[in-house]
Amino acid sequence: MNMDIPKETLLMLYRNLLTARRIDEKHYEIYSAGGSGMPWLHRGIGQEAVSIAICANLKKDDYFKPCFRMRFCLFAKGLSIKDIIASEIVRDIIKDGGNSFYLNPEYGILGFSGSGGEDAGFYVGAALSAKMRKTDQITVYVNGDGFSNRGSVHEAIVAAVALNLPVVFMIENNQYAMGTRSQNSYKMDDLSDRAKGYGMPGESVDGNDILAIYEVVKKHVKRARSGGGPSLIVAETYRLRGHFEGDPQIYRPKGEVEEWWKKDPLPRYQKKLMDMGLLTDADINRIEAEVKNEINEAAEAALAIPRPSYEDHVKTVIGDL
Amino acid sequence: MVEYAQTLNYVSAIGTAIMEEMRRDERVVAWGQDLVSMRGTFGDAPGMIDEFGGDRIIDTPIIEQAIAQMAVGAALAGSRPIAYIATAGFLSVCFDTLFMKMGAMRQEFSYKGPMPLVIFCRAGVGGGFGADHCTSTEALFMHTPGLKIVMPSTPYDAKGLMKAAIRDDDPVLFIASGPLYFGTKQFVPVEDYIIPLGQADIKREGTDITIVAWSGMIPKALNAAEILSKDNINAEVVDLRTIVPMDIEAVVKSAKKTGRLLIAHDAMKRGGAAAEIAMKINEVAPDVVANLKTPIRRLAAKNLGLPRNRELEAELVPQIPDVIQIVKEMV
Ligand SMILES: Cc1ncc(C[n+]2csc(CCOP(=O)(O)OP(=O)(O)O)c2C)c(N)n1
Numbered sequence: 001m002n003m004d005i006p007k008e009t010l011l012m013l014y015r016n017l018l019t020a021r022r023i024d025e026k027h028y029e030i031y032s033a034g035g036s037g038m039p040w041l042h043r044g045i046g047q048e049a050v051s052i053a054i055c056a057n058l059k060k061d062d063y064f065k066p067c068f069r070m071r072f073c074l075f076a077k078g079l080s081i082k083d084i085i086a087s088e089i090v091r092d093i094i095k096d097g098g099n100s101f102y103l104n105p106e107y108g109i110l111g112f113s114g115s116g117g118e119d120a121g122f123y124v125g126a127a128l129s130a131k132m133r134k135t136d137q138i139t140v141y142v143n144g145d146g147f148s149n150r151g152s153v154h155e156a157i158v159a160a161v162a163l164n165l166p167v168v169f170m171i172e173n174n175q176y177a178m179g180t181r182s183q184n185s186y187k188m189d190d191l192s193d194r195a196k197g198y199g200m201p202g203e204s205v206d207g208n209d210i211l212a213i214y215e216v217v218k219k220h221v222k223r224a225r226s227g228g229g230p231s232l233i234v235a236e237t238y239r240l241r242g243h244f245e246g247d248p249q250i251y252r253p254k255g256e257v258e259e260w261w262k263k264d265p266l267p268r269y270q271k272k273l274m275d276m277g278l279l280t281d282a283d284i285n286r287i288e289a290e291v292k293n294e295i296n297e298a299a300e301a302a303l304a305i306p307r308p309s310y311e312d313h314v315k316t317v318i319g320d321l
Numbered sequence: 322m323v324e325y326a327q328t329l330n331y332v333s334a335i336g337t338a339i340m341e342e343m344r345r346d347e348r349v350v351a352w353g354q355d356l357v358s359m360r361g362t363f364g365d366a367p368g369m370i371d372e373f374g375g376d377r378i379i380d381t382p383i384i385e386q387a388i389a390q391m392a393v394g395a396a397l398a399g400s401r402p403i404a405y406i407a408t409a410g411f412l413s414v415c416f417d418t419l420f421m422k423m424g425a426m427r428q429e430f431s432y433k434g435p436m437p438l439v440i441f442c443r444a445g446v447g448g449g450f451g452a453d454h455c456t457s458t459e460a461l462f463m464h465t466p467g468l469k470i471v472m473p474s475t476p477y478d479a480k481g482l483m484k485a486a487i488r489d490d491d492p493v494l495f496i497a498s499g500p501l502y503f504g505t506k507q508f509v510p511v512e513d514y515i516i517p518l519g520q521a522d523i524k525r526e527g528t529d530i531t532i533v534a535w536s537g538m539i540p541k542a543l544n545a546a547e548i549l550s551k552d553n554i555n556a557e558v559v560d561l562r563t564i565v566p567m568d569i570e571a572v573v574k575s576a577k578k579t580g581r582l583l584i585a586h587d588a589m590k591r592g593g594a595a596a597e598i599a600m601k602i603n604e605v606a607p608d609v610v611a612n613l614k615t616p617i618r619r620l621a622a623k624n625l626g627l628p629r630n631r632e633l634e635a636e637l638v639p640q641i642p643d644v645i646q647i648v649k650e651m652v
């Protein structure tokens with residue numbers, strides 16, 4: 001199957017997967033050092049393949065909401081790494097001339113609701129608008145196994161099915177919602193069975209196999225773009241760290257994390273490309289150095305940006321203070 | 322029975338109240354996200370999860386609307402549920418259930434029977450976690466007629482008020498103060514005690530000005546009062562403790578004594594609870610208002626969505642210096 005994917009795409013996926021990993025690690029480094037302004041950190045390490053594979057199938061103005069802990073992967077949709085890191089450490093990127101990260105319709109970002117899942121209708125509404133405006137934009141709307149249970153998400157799916165909208169819904173099942181195992185919420189072997197109940201097709205995929213996800217997403221995106229209506233993809237993956245950094249994780253069975261580290265999507269894909277003869281040790285070292293350099297520069301620039309000022313913040317007020 | 326410390330922090334005082342009530346009345350049950358799997362929601366009330374977890378304390382998926390709706394149904398069916406919705410911001414995702422059903426459904430259907438349930442959540446800034454996690458939303462729910470609202474400021478009050486909330490036959494919204502969770506510990510009696518809903522408490526006696534506040538604003542008002550006392554300004558701090566029902570008599574009495582009234586809250590100013598209190602005292606005691614030495618004033622958060630930014634948060638929500646400044650303007 002993989003032979004159909006052009007070599008440039010395969011290598012782009014590798015670079016982006018590696019970049020995502022290093023951004024996550026950079027966030028951790030900045031957070032651990034303290035004082036950056038980052039209020040908390042929910043890491044996405046080990047789950048990067050899903051968002052990276054999605055981005056590779058989207059255009060800049062398609063609507064895409066990744067799982068909240070994976071939003072840093074949006075660099076793969078064209079946002080600057082500097083703007084992403086700067087946003088996470090609460091810097092004034094607008095004043096710095098950057099692009100708004102959390103809410104930026106130009107890049108198909110319609111806000112990350114802090115009350116999870118409450119934004120489902122926004123992204124379905126954007127797909128409705130695209131249909132009415134007769135553009136070929138589509139929406140990919142992803143939640144974790146936890147927020148996918150929210151009532152607001154169900155209504156948004158019903159809307160997309162009823163109105164035959166170009167939306168690919170995804171559940172990124174990393175096996176946990178805070179301390180709750182996804183099995184305790186779903187009671188089914190294959191989460192994609194949920195799709196049947198809504199009257200749309202559904203499919204599950206190994207979320208740690210970037211090429212598998214790439215192909216499945218490609219198929220569903222094509223279907224949505226050509227008027228085929230909504231569908232569901234479930235990507236099975238794993239949250240390798242606590243819900244947040246500092247989580248004591250008393251709910252985890254012993255040895256589980258270690259087992260999943262063995263399925264880490266990054267070395268897995270690296271090996272695959274090497275086996276395919278597309279990547280040499282020298283390539284790996286070169287790309288690693290380039291990516292590291294890019295991220296270090298971005299982080300340094302981000303850290304140098306000042307915090308948003310009170311004066312700028314109050315400009316958004318309606319009426320008196 | 323497990324022995325437990327008598328010096329408790331705020332969140333453990335709440336947990337202890339729930340644990341004791343569960344032991345006292347088997348109809349008392351609790352559900353919400355990760356109560357059992359993560360254990361920390363009720364502080365470290367010892368043995369609580371071991372004793373009731375999985376049986377009468379239950380984990381749900383992330384389904385806030387159902388978490389709240391099930392409380393209504395279970396209460397009408399004879400249970401006394403405590404439904405946990407993590408933050409007062411998330412309450413807005415089950416607004417209909419709180420506002421129209423808990424707050425008005427029994428009147429709509431002329432139903433005189435009980436609906437004993439507690440919605441337990443927290444509010445308050447400090448971490449830079451943004452609007453959904455930190456906004457104080459009590460004013461929204463003050464407007465619905467049938468919902469009691471409890472907002473304690475100390476471990477002692479939190480325990481006594483939680484017990485009262487659980488035993489109350491009306492729906493109660495219990496909004497804890499997140500920033501106070503692991504704050505000052507306090508001696509909390511082991512024996513059963515109740516603080517009736519609707520009784521304010523004078524947290525500090527004074528003669529020059531009355532500061533009415535509740536929840537996370539109380540420690541700030543007390544701190545300000547201490548600092549002001551060095552300038553010979555003696556502030557009285559009245560802790561409403563429950564804003565529905567409201568102990569307006571206590572406010573009247575104090576304002577009459579001091580001749581000045583400041584109402585302070587962490588919630589936003591426009592349409593906030595301070596407006597209601599100011600108007601209410603005007604209605605029940607116009608003579609007291611007429612004799613005030615200076616007009617009633619309010620101190621509240623700016624009318625702005627909370628940013629995901631710790632420092633800006635502190636600029637938007639009143640802090641100790643803001644209390645001091647406005648008191649000095651009034652005295
Ligand atoms: C409406 C709402 N309820 C609860 C929370 C608290 N919360 C934050 S993340 C989270 C778990 C989300 O689980 P999942 O969707 O599986 O995403 P993951 O953390 O696994 O990436 C919860 C319950 C919230 N932010 N919003």
Ligand SMILES: [Mg+2]
Pocket residue numbers: 144145146172173174175176177178
């Ligand atoms: Mg999850």
